[in-house]
Amino acid sequence: MHSRRFFLVFLLPILWLLVACDSTENTTLKKLVVGVVSYGEGARSLEQYAALKEHLGAELKSLIELEPALNEIQAIDQIERQNWDLVFAPPGLAAIAISQAQYVPLLPREGGDQERSVIVVRDDHPAMAIKDLSNTTVALGQRGSAAGYYFPVFNLYGLTLAEIKFGSTPKEVLKWINQGEVAAGALSLAELGQYRADFKDADFRILHRDSHLVPSGAVLIGPDVDNVLQTQLLDALESAAPKTKRSVGYISNAQPPDYEYLIKVVKRVQPIAQRIREKPAPIYESTVAPAP
Numbered sequence: 001m002h003s004r005r006f007f008l009v010f011l012l013p014i015l016w017l018l019v020a021c022d023s024t025e026n027t028t029l030k031k032l033v034v035g036v037v038s039y040g041e042g043a044r045s046l047e048q049y050a051a052l053k054e055h056l057g058a059e060l061k062s063l064i065e066l067e068p069a070l071n072e073i074q075a076i077d078q079i080e081r082q083n084w085d086l087v088f089a090p091p092g093l094a095a096i097a098i099s100q101a102q103y104v105p106l107l108p109r110e111g112g113d114q115e116r117s118v119i120v121v122r123d124d125h126p127a128m129a130i131k132d133l134s135n136t137t138v139a140l141g142q143r144g145s146a147a148g149y150y151f152p153v154f155n156l157y158g159l160t161l162a163e164i165k166f167g168s169t170p171k172e173v174l175k176w177i178n179q180g181e182v183a184a185g186a187l188s189l190a191e192l193g194q195y196r197a198d199f200k201d202a203d204f205r206i207l208h209r210d211s212h213l214v215p216s217g218a219v220l221i222g223p224d225v226d227n228v229l230q231t232q233l234l235d236a237l238e239s240a241a242p243k244t245k246r247s248v249g250y251i252s253n254a255q256p257p258d259y260e261y262l263i264k265v266v267k268r269v270q271p272i273a274q275r276i277r278e279k280p281a282p283i284y285e286s287t288v289a290p291a292p
Contacts, residue, residue, distance in 0.1 A: 030062040032233075035084030036248075037075050037093065038068035049088075051244040059236035060229075071168050072144025079103065085225050086233065088248060090217040091115075092146035095262045102223035105256030106234055109217035110249040116189040117151035117210040122177055123203040127184065130155060130208050135280070137163045139173045139185035143273075146262055147188035148173070151210045153269045153276070153283060161281045171195045178202040188214065215257035219250050 034056075036049065049066050057064045067084065069075040072093055078084050079097045088109065089097060097103035119138075121127055127136075138161050141148020148170065165182055167173035173185035174192075178199050184207055196204055219237065221230055238252045245252060271285045 030060070030229075031065060032056070032060070032062050032085045033065045033067055033083060035067050035069060035075060035078055035087045035089075037072060037088075037090060038070060049248055052240060052248050055240050055244060056233075056236050059239065060232055072142040072149075076144045082222055082224060085222045087220045087222070088217070088250065089220055090145065091215050091257070091259070091262060092148075092150055092266070093144045094215075094218040094220060094257075095146065095150075095259045095266050096144060097220050098259055099263045099266065103220040104223070104230070105218040105220050105259075106230075107219045107237060108251050108254050108257050109219065110246075110251060111190070111216040115147065115214040115216070116212075117147035117155075117186065117214060118189050118192060118206045119152055119155065119184050119186050119208040120174070120177060120192060120204050121184045121207045122180075123205040125183060125205070127207055131159070133161065133184055133207075134159045135162050136183035137161065137165060137181070139165045139167050139176045139182040141170065141173065141186060142166055142168065146214050146265075147191070148186050150262070150265050150269050151212070151214065152186035153273050154265055155208060155210060156283045157272055159283050161283065163279050164276055164281045171198065174199060174202075174204065177204065212261065215259055215262060217249075218256045218259075 034049070034053070046066060046068065053064045053066055056062070067078070069078060072090070075087075075089070075093050076096060079087065079093070079101050082101060087093070087097060087103065090109075094103075094105065098105060119130065119133075127133055133156070138156070140152055143149055148167075165176060167176065167185065170187040170191035173187050174195050176182045177185045189209070192204065192206075196202070221233060225233070237250070240252070272283060274285070275282050
């Protein structure tokens with residue numbers, strides 16, 4: 001009797017420990033942080049990515065945390081800190097993540113490689129060429145935007161502007177142009193088509209269209225994600241329902257875009273833009289920058 005009691009007293013703590021360990025193992029999930037640029041529409045982004053979040057969580061048996069950034073500046077900070085495991089990035093942000101933070105592109109986003117960067121004025125503005133913007137105020141997108149920042153800064157090379165204003169969204173850039181707060185503004189051709197309908201009384205004119213195609217955005221994976229999880233993530237993205245893929249705008253079973261030229265533009269713009277926030281703002285460096 002005593003030996004049986006001793007056996008039970010000895011065995012119970014071991015059984016409790018095994019159950020506790022098993023319970024901890026079952027309730028502790030890996031956490032993956034997914035970053036997106038929401039342009040201030042965080043609630044809409046949460047809704048837009050809800051189905052994908054649920055799908056990835058089920059497929060990977062992980063806790064999926066969606067983290068919208070208000071603009072490219074916030075997104076760059078998160079990428080430089082490598083805080084995001086998976087990123088749904090526009091092209092400029094993708095080029096920075098690949099070249100400066102060791103992110104790896106997995107899949108292309110919708111939009112194709114037919115996008116262009118444009119500099120826009122009101123139709124009644126006297127400027128007829130980029131050189132006519134000298135000593136005026138121009139609006140750009142945030143650092144990190146290919147069409148709104150990197151390509152236009154390169155195209156404005158050699159000018160001194162009275163001031164550069166930085167719009168948090170393409171719509172804000174058009175608003176400033178329409179209200180006469182700036183002489184011109186930069187955004188993508190698609191963004192111009194998307195938002196110009198919001199300004200029914202305005203007539204915008206393209207002053208300059210960059211000759212180079214802007215690659216589409218990409219889905220990228222962080223450098224701290226191991227190879228096994230990379231494969232699992234790609235498989236999960238591929239196996240999502242077509243409606244889910246369309247809702248967040250990525251293309252499965254396709255090669256990611258080629259960012260070689262855009263990365264060159266980003267690198268060339270960095271020294272050109274060193275004094276870009278000054279008034280006046282000189283858009284040049286001490287030596288002439290060769291074309292990328």
